[in-house]
Amino acid sequence: MTAPPSAAGAASSVSAASPDSSRSSPGSALAELVDITKTFGALVANDAISLSVLPGEVHALLGENGAGKSTLTRILYGLSQPDSGEIRVDGRVKRISSPADAMEAGIGMVTQEFSLVDTMTVTENLMLAGVGLGRINRAAARAKVLAAAERIGVSIDPDAIVEDLSVGQRQRVEIVKALFHDCRVLILDEPTAVLVPQDVEQLFDSIGRLTSAGMGVIFISHKLHEVTRIADRISILRRGRIVASRPAAGLEPRDIAALMVGAESVAAPVASAENETLADALATSIGLDPADLDGPSVSVGGSALPSAAIRDRSRATRATSPISEATALQITDVTLGNDGSRVLDAVTLSVRRGEILGIAGVSGNGQTELVNVLCGTLTADRGSVMVDQTEISGLDPAARIRAGFGRLTEDRKGSVIPGLSVGQNLVLEDLDRFRIGPFLNRGAVREHVQKLIERFDIRAQPGDPIRSLSGGNMQKVLLARAISRGPKALVASQPTRGLDIGACEYVYSQLRALRDEGAGVLLISEDLDELLGICDRIAVIFSGRIIGELPAADATPEALGLLMTGHDTGAADDSDAAVNA
Amino acid sequence: MRIMLRARESRWLAPAAVLVAVVITLLLTAGPIRLAGANPVAAYQRYLVTPLTTVNGLSEVLLASTPLIFTGLAVAIAFRVGYFNIGAEGQYLAGAVAATIPGLYLPSLPAVLALPLAIGAGLVGGAVWAFIPAWLKRHARIDEVVTTLLLNPVALLLVQGLLNGPWRNSESGFPDSDAYGAGYTLPAIAEGGRAHWGLIIALLLVAITWIVMSFTPLGLKLRAAGQAPAAAKFSGIPVARLQWRCALISGGIAGIGGASQVLGVQHQLTAGISNGYGYTGIVVATLGALTAGGVLLVALLLGTIAVGAQNASIALQLPTQMGAIVSSTLLLAVVSLVALRRYRVVFRRRRGTPEHDGQATATDAQATVGDR
Numbered sequence: 001m002t003a004p005p006s007a008a009g010a011a012s013s014v015s016a017a018s019p020d021s022s023r024s025s026p027g028s029a030l031a032e033l034v035d036i037t038k039t040f041g042a043l044v045a046n047d048a049i050s051l052s053v054l055p056g057e058v059h060a061l062l063g064e065n066g067a068g069k070s071t072l073t074r075i076l077y078g079l080s081q082p083d084s085g086e087i088r089v090d091g092r093v094k095r096i097s098s099p100a101d102a103m104e105a106g107i108g109m110v111t112q113e114f115s116l117v118d119t120m121t122v123t124e125n126l127m128l129a130g131v132g133l134g135r136i137n138r139a140a141a142r143a144k145v146l147a148a149a150e151r152i153g154v155s156i157d158p159d160a161i162v163e164d165l166s167v168g169q170r171q172r173v174e175i176v177k178a179l180f181h182d183c184r185v186l187i188l189d190e191p192t193a194v195l196v197p198q199d200v201e202q203l204f205d206s207i208g209r210l211t212s213a214g215m216g217v218i219f220i221s222h223k224l225h226e227v228t229r230i231a232d233r234i235s236i237l238r239r240g241r242i243v244a245s246r247p248a249a250g251l252e253p254r255d256i257a258a259l260m261v262g263a264e265s266v267a268a269p270v271a272s273a274e275n276e277t278l279a280d281a282l283a284t285s286i287g288l289d290p291a292d293l294d295g296p297s298v299s300v301g302g303s304a305l306p307s308a309a310i311r312d313r314s315r316a317t318r319a320t321s322p323i324s325e326a327t328a329l330q331i332t333d334v335t336l337g338n339d340g341s342r343v344l345d346a347v348t349l350s351v352r353r354g355e356i357l358g359i360a361g362v363s364g365n366g367q368t369e370l371v372n373v374l375c376g377t378l379t380a381d382r383g384s385v386m387v388d389q390t391e392i393s394g395l396d397p398a399a400r401i402r403a404g405f406g407r408l409t410e411d412r413k414g415s416v417i418p419g420l421s422v423g424q425n426l427v428l429e430d431l432d433r434f435r436i437g438p439f440l441n442r443g444a445v446r447e448h449v450q451k452l453i454e455r456f457d458i459r460a461q462p463g464d465p466i467r468s469l470s471g472g473n474m475q476k477v478l479l480a481r482a483i484s485r486g487p488k489a490l491v492a493s494q495p496t497r498g499l500d501i502g503a504c505e506y507v508y509s510q511l512r513a514l515r516d517e518g519a520g521v522l523l524i525s526e527d528l529d530e531l532l533g534i535c536d537r538i539a540v541i542f543s544g545r546i547i548g549e550l551p552a553a554d555a556t557p558e559a560l561g562l563l564m565t566g567h568d569t570g571a572a573d574d575s576d577a578a579v580n581a
Numbered sequence: 582m583r584i585m586l587r588a589r590e591s592r593w594l595a596p597a598a599v600l601v602a603v604v605i606t607l608l609l610t611a612g613p614i615r616l617a618g619a620n621p622v623a624a625y626q627r628y629l630v631t632p633l634t635t636v637n638g639l640s641e642v643l644l645a646s647t648p649l650i651f652t653g654l655a656v657a658i659a660f661r662v663g664y665f666n667i668g669a670e671g672q673y674l675a676g677a678v679a680a681t682i683p684g685l686y687l688p689s690l691p692a693v694l695a696l697p698l699a700i701g702a703g704l705v706g707g708a709v710w711a712f713i714p715a716w717l718k719r720h721a722r723i724d725e726v727v728t729t730l731l732l733n734p735v736a737l738l739l740v741q742g743l744l745n746g747p748w749r750n751s752e753s754g755f756p757d758s759d760a761y762g763a764g765y766t767l768p769a770i771a772e773g774g775r776a777h778w779g780l781i782i783a784l785l786l787v788a789i790t791w792i793v794m795s796f797t798p799l800g801l802k803l804r805a806a807g808q809a810p811a812a813a814k815f816s817g818i819p820v821a822r823l824q825w826r827c828a829l830i831s832g833g834i835a836g837i838g839g840a841s842q843v844l845g846v847q848h849q850l851t852a853g854i855s856n857g858y859g860y861t862g863i864v865v866a867t868l869g870a871l872t873a874g875g876v877l878l879v880a881l882l883l884g885t886i887a888v889g890a891q892n893a894s895i896a897l898q899l900p901t902q903m904g905a906i907v908s909s910t911l912l913l914a915v916v917s918l919v920a921l922r923r924y925r926v927v928f929r930r931r932r933g934t935p936e937h938d939g940q941a942t943a944t945d946a947q948a949t950v951g952d953r
Contacts, residue, residue: 377815398817407815414812417805424801429816431798439796 029091030055030216031076031107031185036085038071043471043498045071046082047240053185053216058207060219060227060248062260063237064363064526069220072237073187076218077109078102108178109187114170118163122173125162129177148176151213152206168199175206186210187218192226193364204230222362224253224565236260257561324353327386328520329405329489334383334393336369336544343369344380345544351489351520356511358535358552359524360560366544367524368410371493374522375407376400388488401429406487410494410524412474416466423449423462426481456480457506472503479510490514493524508534528557542566598922602914609914610907619897627896628889628907638888640774644846646884647776648673650783651838652862653869653876654790655707659831661794661871663807664824668714668729669835670859671736672707676836677843678740679706680765681758681850684843685748688762695764700782700840707836708829710736715828719821725828733859741852748850758850767845779841784877786834791873803827835859864912870919883908 029052038046045068053059061069074080076087078096086093089105096102102109116125127141142158149156154172162170171191178186188207192200207217207230221227227234228251235245236259244259329351336344344366351357361367372378374385376397385393390403401407409415416425426449427434434441434448449462458476460469466477475495482490492511496504512534515521525531531538532552539549540563548563611621632638652669659666666672679702683695690698714728744756751759767777794800805813806820814820838858843850865883869875890904 375815377811396817396819397815398819401817409815414809415815417809417812417816419808420801420805428801428805428818431801435798438799440798440801442796 028055029053030089031105032088032091033072033076034086034088036072036075036082036087038068038075038080038082044240046075048085049237049240049242051235051242051245053218054233055184055214055216056211057232058211058217058219058230060221060231060234061237062221062224062227062234062256064260067237068240069237070189073109073189073218073220076102076185077107077187103181103183106182106184107187108181108183108185109189110171110174110178110191111189112191112193114174116162116170116173116177119161121159121161122156122165122176123158125173126177126180129180144180145176148179151179151209152176153209154202154206166199168195168202171195171199171203172206183215185216185218187220189220190222191219192221192223200226222364224256224362227256228253253565254558254562257565258558260561324355324518326353327351328353328355328388329491329522330384330386331374332384332386334370334373334380334385336366336373336378336380338381342544344373347383347541347544347546349522349539349546351522353488353518353520354515355536356515356521356523356534358531358538359522359541359546360528360531360538360564361524361526361541362564363526365541367493367541369544370541371407371409371491371524374405374491375409398429401485404486404488406482406485406490406519408475408478408482408490408492408495410497412471412478415478416474418465418467420466421463422453422458422460422466422469422477425466425477426452426462429481430485452480452484455484456510472499472506475499475503475507479507483510483514486517487514487519489520489522491522491524494526495523496525496527496530504530528560531560532557540564594922595919598918599915602911602918605914605918606907606911609910610903613906614899614903617899617903619893619899624893624897624899624903627893627899628886628904631892632885632888636771637774638892640771640776641888642881642884643770643774643776643780644884645887646880647780647783647845648838648842648856648858649861649865649880649883650780650787650877651841652835652858653865653880654783654786654862654873655831655833655835655838656862656866657869657871657873657876658790658827658834660866661807662803662824662827663810663820664715664718664828664831665726666711666714666729666828666831667726667863668711668732668859669831669838669862670855670857671729671733672710672832672835673839673842673859674733674736674740674855675710675832676703676707676839677850677854678736678743678839679703679709679836680840680843681748681761684761684765685759688765690762690764692764692766695762696767696844699761699765699844700837703836703838703840704833705836707839708833710836711828711832715825715832718828719825737852737855740850740854744850744852750849756852760849761844765844766848767841775846777841777845779838779845782837782841786837787873787877794873835862864908868912868915 032050032052034050036046036049036051037044047068049068049072051059051061051072061072063069071080075082076096078098078101081097087096088094089107094101094105096105096107099109117128120128123138123142123145126145127136127138145156145158149172152172152175156169156172156176160169162173165173175186191203195203204226207219211217211232219227219231228248231248233245234248234251234256236243236256238260327350329349331347331349334344334347335342347366347370349357349359359367359370369378373380373383376392376395380393383393384391387400387403387405392400392403392405395403407415417428420428423445427445431440434445446462452458453460453462456476456479458480459473460477466474469477490511492507495507495511499507508530511521511523515536523531523535532555535552537549538552538555538560539546540560541547542564543566547566550559607621607625614621614624632642652673655669655672656666680699683690683698683702687695687698710732711729714723714725714732717723717728718725741756744758748758749755750757767779770776770778770780794803802813802818803823805816806818806823810820839854842854842858847854861883865876865879869877869879886904886908890899890901890907893899893903894901
């Protein structure tokens with residue numbers, strides 16, 4: 001361990017964001033992460049993060065994808081090693097280099113993917129977890145299962161075969177399995193993502209029983225209303241740092257949304273406000289907060305109006321030429337999934353030429369599926385997609401590319417052939433252009449590739465295997481491939497995730513250039529700064545539905561944050577007010 | 582000391598790995614050869630050198646290699662596009678059966694018609710045998726490994742059933758077919774040798790495969806489809822269609838292999854026609870790195886060892902199985918070293934960060950790859 005940080009230093013990194021931090025009694029914490037830093041190449045996944053779990057506490061961890069939540073929990077559970085920082089259990093420094101160490105220290109984790117053997121019974125599965133040398137005592141294990149089930153207040157049939165169980169039941173078995181190791185800190189990684197509402201209730205009941213027995217729970221979720229219900233303390237991660245950590249009591253989903261999207265300076269006075277209700281405080285600060293907006297602002301009837309300062313700042317980056325009326329990409333009534341569970345629900349969007357339309361939303365609200373439907377790797381149940389004047393919804397991916405549709409998906413590595421070279425990947429989608437009879441025109445390919453490498457500043461040789469490229473360089477290859485073809489419409493999903501600042505800027509400049517050339521860009525992102533920075537309009541997706549749309553010049557992180565948590569009525573008011581003004 | 586993933590491999594690494602593998606094989610197999618009562622050096626000379634020093638030996642090597650080139654190429658083409666055809670054995674047998682049909686029922690055709698007809702029949706026979714698994718894979722997503730493998734014994738039973746039933750030898754009554762008409766003989770390449778024109782067909786197919794894979798857009802698409810099917814699909818490459826076509830072509834080539842063997846060597850259908858060539862083809866394709874040139878080289882090497890093993894069993898009283906031991910050891914050594922060449926061993930010079938040694942291997946490797 002390098003340079004063990006002073007306790008004061010660790011505390012200050014949190015207290016900067018939360019003056020009321022309750023880390024005054026670090027000795028009583030069940031488990032503590034102190035100054036954890038973890039980098040992957042140029043990307044800082046965890047930047048001096050400190051976090052503690054107290055007995056009887058549910059500590060919720062929130063943040064966008066890639067904010068560093070899973071890296072942090074993986075470190076606590078021994079699946080990953082920090083570059084610096086330490087883990088303390090019961091106040092003593094503990095080295096956790098494997099899940100076995102974590103279990104021994106009383107830390108358990110339940111991930112979204114269950115690790116149960118489907119063909120075995122519940123008891124057998126749990127016996128596997130503790131199997132060693134010597135005889136197996138089935139009766140004792142069975143009794144232990146029943147006792148553990150009792151402890152979390154559920155009924156589990158110890159003799160049921162796992163594959164016959166529902167997802168909710170399997171999760172209970174996983175929790176029981178974690179409890180087998182005398183676990184005192186339980187990490188639940190998005191436990192409700194896979195559950196139906198009734199099972200969520202049951203899970204919350206179980207969590208309540210465990211914490212009242214003195215256990216600590218780390219709870220990761222994207223669903224803000226759940227977090228406000230169950231958590232005692234909420235920490236919000238953003239770009240590898242904890243931007244806020246505060247008691248959950250009194251926090252509303254909208255407050256958390258504001259914190260998540262980076263409006264911490266807006267929300268700061270909220271927490272210190274004593275008698276005023278938090279929602280009101282936020283509503284006020286949305287309209288009028290000189291500290292944040294740094295300029296004169298107007299508030300009409302309490303509804304959100306953007307400040308002139310924000311408008312001016314953003315305008316500089318927006319379309320200089322007027323947006324054309326012609327649509328580049330028209331998505332109409334795209335629906336996926338049956339009536340019970342719609343993944344996409346009548347999504348209708350229209351991107352005009354010379355415009356960047358952003359889609360904001362908390363991850364998992366249908367963004368990935370929408371991109372896959374647009375790319376043709378997933379078939380929608382209903383709806384139409386038009387690029388320029390061409391209907392593409394029935395076409396295969398190759399025909400969509402020919403129709404002028406460009407793609408930058410969130411899965412960069414899934415968009416290239418890792419074993420082929422940079423050059424081969426660059427021409428893979430345009431092979432018909434480099435053909436002499438049945439043969440590949442190698443000279444033309446070489447020339448084209450060299451030109452793209454120079455134009456897009458790709459730091460690699462044409463013959464290098466693409467898997468050896470950094471994330472930013474690989475994104476440049478994908479940008480080059482998509483943009484050099486002169487697409488009429490481009491969808492870019494999380495195009496800057498995991499990239500360093502320089503690479504992000506590069507991606508933005510390319511998207512802007514494409515927009516200025518008259519293409520329509522659909523930008524899907526979880527980063528509101530990004531969306532506010534380069535979009536002309538921003539739509540918000542929630543539960544597979546587009547629940548609101550704002551001109552970017554009128555959008556504020558707060559207004560978008562509200563929409564992202566599903567408050568569509570409020571949003572309508574906001575945009576109306578904006579239009580009327 | 583740490584083992585790290587290489588960011589880039591230099592050109593000489595692959596040949597060097599094969600060379601080291603050969604040395605390891607020689608060291609490992611010296612023991613068994615000594616136990617069998619022979620001098621290892623003399624034995625290696627018999628296995629690898631003697632067959633290539635005489636014209637007759639050379640001809641025998643080419644003869645032994647010919648079916649392996651066909652099956653190896655068939656497997657390589659299918660594997661390349663991500664279709665795991667384990668059924669070259671069955672397709673080879675089906676090709677031999679199909680080539681037998683005109684040979685028995687149209688015996689009087691002149692060679693100029695008979696040979697194209699019989700070889701074409703072999704192609705169709707192999708493709709038909711590959712059709713069922715390929716169809717099931719495309720339309721019902723049934724794993725081709727299982728279906729192609731299970732059809733192999735079915736093909737063998739078909740051969741045996743035909744030979745014990747309608748095609749039983751009319752003169753001897755043995756379960757071998759009658760000899761084909763005179764036109765159904767692939768001529769020898771050189772007077773006196775047994776190597777036949779089947780080899781020329783095989784070499785032609787090797788050349789075509791090499792050209793397609795290396796110089797055409799189709800080759801690039803096939804490689805993409807095989808390496809990363811999801812990404813290939815995303816890039817507009819019709820992966821399922823390519824796999825379907827390559828499955829049929831693969832079966833067809835294995836079928837020509839079967840036809841070439843009955844037309845060039847046996848001139849009749851026998852139950853022992855295959856000798857496991859279809860399965861050995863998987864070894865040939867894998868060792869040859871799924872490339873046309875690699876398949877050709879490995880097939881020639883295994884052919885040499887097979888002829889050498891015959892030679893050694895007579896001259897040194899070594900059991901012929903020793904040849905299989907040598908080639909199997911070579912296979913394992915080459916496969917391990919080819920995998921290992923992707924890594925490099927790093928000896929640390931700096932001190933002071935001991936905690937990195939044990940735990941950080943994986944991430945360091947990634948970082949090395951990343952910052953190329």
